[in-house]
Amino acid sequence: xxxxxxxxxxxxxxxxxxxxxxxxxxxxxxxxxxxxxxxxxxxxxxxxxxxxxxxxxxxxxxxxxxxxxxxxxxxxxxxxxxxxxxxxxxxxxxxxxxxxxxxxxxxxxxxxxxxxxxxxxxxxxxxxxxxxxxxxxxxxxxxxxxxxxxxxxxxxxxxxxxxxxxxxxxxxxxxxxxxxxxxxxxxxxxxxxxxxxxxxxxxxxxxxxxxxxxxxxxxxxxxxxxxxxxxxxxxxxxxxxxxxxxxxxxxxxxxxxxxxxx
Numbered sequence: 119x120x121x122x123x124x125x126x127x128x129x130x131x132x133x134x135x136x137x138x139x140x141x142x143x144x145x146x147x148x149x150x151x152x153x154x155x156x157x158x159x160x161x162x163x164x165x166x167x168x169x170x171x172x173x174x175x176x177x178x179x180x181x182x183x184x185x186x187x188x189x190x191x192x193x194x195x196x197x198x199x200x201x202x203x204x205x206x207x208x209x210x211x212x213x214x215x216x217x218x219x220x221x222x223x224x225x226x227x228x229x230x231x232x233x234x235x236x237x238x239x240x241x242x243x244x245x246x247x248x249x250x251x252x253x254x255x256x257x258x259x260x261x262x263x264x265x266x267x268x269x270x271x272x273x274x275x276x277x278x279x280x281x282x283x284x285x286x287x288x289x290x291x292x293x294x295x296x297x298x299x300x301x302x303x304x305x306x307x308x309x310x311x312x313x314x315x316x317x318x319x320x321x322x323x324x325x326x327x328x329x330x331x332x333x334x335x336x337x338x339x340x341x342x343x344x345x346x347x348x349x350x351x352x353x354x355x356x357x358x359x360x361x362x363x364x365x366x367x368x369x370x371x372x373x374x375x376x377x378x379x380x
Contacts, residue, residue: 298371
């Protein structure tokens with residue numbers, strides 16, 4: 119599960135909507151709020167015009183029920199689209215033990231940038247690197263929680279809720295997208311048995327284990343995993359991310375763990 123030392127590490131790309139956005143101000147706010155991760159405005163793709171694709175794009179990216187009618191109206195009414203992104207990082211310049219803390223710091227900065235821009239007049243934000251969009255109030259709440267986090271586990275939990283899109287259904291599977299932004303593999307499991315809530319709870323349990331428990335680095339194919347001591351046993355299998363091309367923002371260079379019933 120090692121990252122190719124020559125490759126660029128995952129980076130958050132934020133799509134920011136508004137009415138009459140001042141791109142110079144957007145760049146300045148992003149740079150200040152995301153100073154630790156080198157956030158900048160992407161001049162090439164940012165546009166001072168309405169993009170008719172945004173309503174469908176945001177609707178497909180919604181996380182939970184945090185998007186209100188006011189949020190949808192804001193997306194529809196936008197006349198400016200700004201993209202901001204962190205500086206590129208290469209794996210070869212980073213000791214393996216710093217990979218996850220560094221990416222958690224970058225994702226924390228992305229959350230701070232999202233909140234700062236929303237408070238400065240932006241009306242909607244979507245994380246292009248995981249395909250997740252929250253409503254305005256939800257983004258602000260998550261940013262406040264991340265800023266107040268005092269332990270690594272607490273921060274990882276907030277960033278998981280903020281950055282990871284799940285469950286995504288494809289064929290007979292449910293999977294997550296966005297764990298690459300936190301320095302861990304994604305999770306996949308069958309969607310055919312049990313309720314969706316039960317499957318999401320299992321997915322969340324494994325994902326948070328991957329982010330917070332040092333023993334996760336020692337997991338191997340064929341080992342078992344349980345949500346609780348009394349829960350059914352599942353078998354683990356690690357797979358490369360062949361769902362996304364390597365240059366796709368969704369691609370996870372750490373692959374994913376597949377859970378199957380024991």
